[in-house]
Amino acid sequence: MGRVTLERPWIEFDLGAEMQVLSWAVNRPGLVAARRILWREVSNSDLPHDLDVTEWFADELGQRGGEDAVAFLTSRDVRRYCEATAEVEGISAHAVATVGLSNAERVGSRMDYASRNWGTINVALRLSEGLTHAGLIEAMSIAVQARTAAVMEAGIVLPSGTATGTGTDCVAVATPVGTTPYAGLHTTTGEAIGKAVYQAVHTGALEWKTTNRRAAHA
Secondary structure (H helix, E strand, O other), X not given: OOEEEEEOOEEEEEEEEEEEEEEOOOEOOEEEEEEEEEEEEOOHHHOOOOOOHHHHHHHHHHHHOOOOOEEEEEOOOHXXXXXXXXXXXXXXXXXXXXXXXXXXXXXXXXXXXXXXOOOOEEEEEEEOOOEOHHHHHHHHHHHHHHHHHHHHHHOOEEOOEEXXXXXXXXXXXXXXXXXXXXXXXXXXXXXXXXXXXXXXXXXXXXXXXXXXXXXXXX
16 A cells, blocks of 8 residues: 655655556656655645746745656645545555545536636545556546546536536556556456545545535535
């Protein structure tokens, strides 16, 4: 299992060893090798419209010595992070999520959030099973599916229907390099991924909904 350290405005998820990490994170997106995943909490005032966010974030990471990390930005209070673990037939999955839904969306539609606060869901998953690149891509699909199911079952209702995520979600999946080529729903790997990610995101979504009832029904 990995280790989570909270030092607001940062969360650090130490993976315990260098792993292959697939994501579309702000820092080090794509397929990279990394030992840790970071979150940086921000407010709207931190990110004015004329700011070069990539340059600003690179400077923040540099001050922390975190240039090597896959790293997210989140407007969610990082003290509200949720984590969950699952083990299926010896395969373990550890998910860490920050869940904000103030800019919730339903897939296939698009709302105007220009004058409102922005939220996001950021999920990092550490898997014990060594995967091929193809297996890692499939693992990502299961993690995203679990995220979507968790958000839908939290019941955030929009004019377009039930929310399926937000407009700024990001997922990072970390695994050892290995030979397992599959991670679908019929596999032990897929089951472990789904359980951990679903639980972490669903817990976070329900907590956000409880503390933001007005926004959830806007």
